[in-house]
Amino acid sequence: MAAPSGRIKVTRYFAVLAVILAGLYALVFLTGDKKPQPKLGLDLRGGTSMTLSAITADGKAPSAQNLNTARQIIENRVNASGVAEPEVVTAGNRNIVVNVANDDPNELRQLVQPAKLAFRKVLATGQDQPPAGATPASPSPSASGSAAPSASGSAAPSSSASAKPSTSPSASASASASASAAPSGSAAPSATPSTNPTAAALAASRAKTLAEVQKKLGPAWEAGQSVLSGMESGQIQPGQIDPTTLASIAPFAKLSGDEVDSLPVEMQYLLPTVTCAGLNARAPGVLDDTSQQVVSCDQGDNAHTKYYLDVAKVSGTDVKGATSGFDTNNGGWNVTVSFKGKGQSKWTALTQEAMNDGQQTDPSTGQPGQNSSVAIVLDDSVVSAPQIQSVIVGDAVINGGNINEDSAATLANQLKYGSLPLSFRIENTQNVSPTLGTQQMRYGILAGLIGIALVVIYCLFYYRGLGLVVIASLLISGLAVFGSLVLLGRSLGFALSLAGIAGFIVAIGITADSFVVFFERLKDEVKDGRTVRSAVPRAWIRARRTILSADAVSFLAAAILYWLAAGEVKGFAFTLGLSTIIDLLVVFLFTHPLVSLLSRSNGFSSPRFSGLGNVRSDAANEAAGGATRAPRFGAVRTKES
Incomplete structure (x- = not known):
């Protein structure tokens, strides 16, 4: 039987490995913070x-x-x-x-905000007008900080949607858009009581707060009612309130978030001194009722823009998934929101309705009298409010403004995993010290070094020259592991914990097992009487199947453990799987080519150096009748195939 060719172009294997390692460390030192430091757990x-x-x-x-x-x-x-x-x-x-x-x-x-998404038609837009130095008193703590991922969130639900929301407020539009009449002196809270116990409790709480607000404001409340009536009748135009009247309703700017939330929705929108600062200070979840018209604000550069919004025709429950990406055409990051079957129909109908409204004209002026924008509302804030120029039958795309890679990924992550069933208030935030500390990390690293040392000592004692191959392979594996840890920490947020270190320690045995399989196959071939040079390709063909099978089982076990486990066990499974992949890379691109290269050297083929000197062929044993023991360092009897 002819032997397979022992000549492989080892330089190709080494070149591929060198390119991989060079690329890996180029990313380590030229991207991110450029510091070769893994992220710790x-x-x-x-x-x-x-x-x-x-x-x-x-x-x-x-x-x-x-x-x-x-x-x-x-x-x-x-x-x-x-x-x-x-x-x-x-x-x-x-x-x-x-x-x-x-x-x-x-x-x-941002990660713990409720992330309740709603698509609402914009009925009207306007600007607040806070008195100089006015800030809301005792704003309600918010669980989300800034609810919008983008400061100016200029976004378009599709490539055909304009990113510019309407900026010209219309008192008549807002009056006609309102489903309720102008509030009286005893205006009811904006939430309508229902048979739902939760809604009823919320309405009762708002009614109680509103009574306290009326008492607190005193004459300013009556002035606010008068301004509201004048604006709804068209006698007072937005932005044209005289300074005396504006000063009379200035106390509204000092209301807390809970107090602003108790005001009727028309008052929240039309009174310029009900500011976006006060609206944004409302407690999380105040806009959760999708059946109510609401007032919300933009963020960042447009933080003084108020939106009068219709009931939510599409909500987060209609969303199937969300992904972040980079739009090469617009040169910016975006979030693509895909809808479920019924959700897609709702979204298309909403864009149709908004487009139709934008095409209607005011008989008295001949100009468009309705807003054609749709607001994308996340929790209590408007992410974007693009104008709809055509019916959209595809996904909604949130882009533009200050949405960057991180904020786009955060928003997509929030929408992908769904909104929280509850709203939360942040009670406290503090820094915590390590639960284990650097001493335990040193112990873990020491355990790993001891494991590597034992493997090296065993290989040098048992395989001699081949043990040097093991040492070199472990060094290459270590370089690949370290570089991977740094990059994974930057790109995926991988945090190395003590459990992860344990995964790497266990992987040392898996890596060493690949060497043992290969070397033992090599010994078997030499034992059959072949030279080391001709034995290497034969041994590799037989060993690589076993190595692939063993690593496949190891990787499958790590993948299943990663999928089913949680917390620190996930970290253990991840590092175990990562080490298994790197083991295959090193064995195929370094260990095998290196052994093949060394086998061409007479010095390495020496039985004393290679560690194969105690391997005697079966034919020699039979000739000796098994009566005498072969010298420990005797020459190996070989045959050429």
Whole structure:
């Protein structure tokens, strides 16, 4: 039987490996912060702890099911890559504690906001006019900080939608858009009571707060009622209120978020001193009722733009998924929102309605009298409000403004995992120290070094020259692992924990097993009487099948464990799978070519150096009759095929 060719072009293998390692470390030193430092997990470096308290309309504790669902969604968001290993636990009957290896509280606030999405037709837009130095008194704490991922969120639901919302307020438009009459002196709160106990409790709370607001404002309340009536009748035009009248309603700018929320929706929109600062200070979840018309504000550069919004015709429950990406045509990041079957129909109908409104004209002026914009509302803020120029039958695309890579990924992550069933108030945020600390990390690294040392000693003792191949292969594997850790920390948020270190330690055995399989196959070939040079290709053909099978089983086990496990076990499974992939890379591109190259050297083929000197062919044993033992360092009897 002819032997397979022992000549492989080892330079090609080494060149491919060199390109991979060079590319890996070029990314390490030329991208991100350019520091070759892996991201450490919460147990090794500490991070941020945030306590969230659930808010309910009746003030009672939420159901255990809703609280646990919220905990799971928050964990999925924070751990979107599956390897950040956050600690998200419930505390008591209404609190959730989130611990992450992240020093940026603002980023964590974005991840824990409710992310309740609604698409509402814009009935009218206007500008607030806060008195100089006016700020809302005692704003309600918000669980989300800034609800919009973009400061100016100029977005378009499709490529055909304009990114410019209407900026000319119309008192008549807002009056006609309102479903309720102008409020009287005893105006009812904006939420209509219903048989739903939660809605009824919320309406009762708002009515109580409104009575307190009327008493607190005194003459300013009567002045506000007078201005509201004048604006709805067209006698007072927006932006043309005389200074004396504006000063009489200035106290509205000092209302807290809860007090602003109790005002009738028409008053929230039409009174210029009900500012966006006050509207944005409302507690999370005040716009959750999709059957009510609401007032919301833009963010960032357009933070003084108020929107009078219709009932929500499309909501987050109609969304199937969301992805972030870069639009090369517009040169910016965006979020593509895809809809379910019925949700797609609702979205198309909403764009049709908005387009029809934009085409209607005011008989008295001959100009368009209706707004054709659709607002994309996330929680309590408007992400964007593009004009609809044509019916859209595809996905909604949120783009433009200050949406960048991070904010687009955060928004897509929020929408992908769904909105929280509860709204939360941030009780406190603080830095936490490492739960294990650097000492335990040193112990883990020491355990890994001991494991590597034992493998090296065994290979040198048993395989001699081949043991040097093991050492070189482990060094290459270590370089690949370290570079991968740094890049994964930057791109996927991978945080190396003590469990992850344990995964790498276990992987040392898997890597060493690949060497053993190959070398033992090589010994078998030499034992059959072949030279080392001719034995290498034969041994590799037989060994690589076993190596591939063993690594496939190991990777499959790691993948299943990663899929089913949570928390630190995920980190263990991830590093185990990563090490298995790198093991295949090193064995195929370095170990095999290196052994093949060395086999061409007479020095390496020497039985004393290669470690194959104690291998005696079966034919030699038979000739000796098994009576005598071959010398330990005797020459190997070979045959050429």
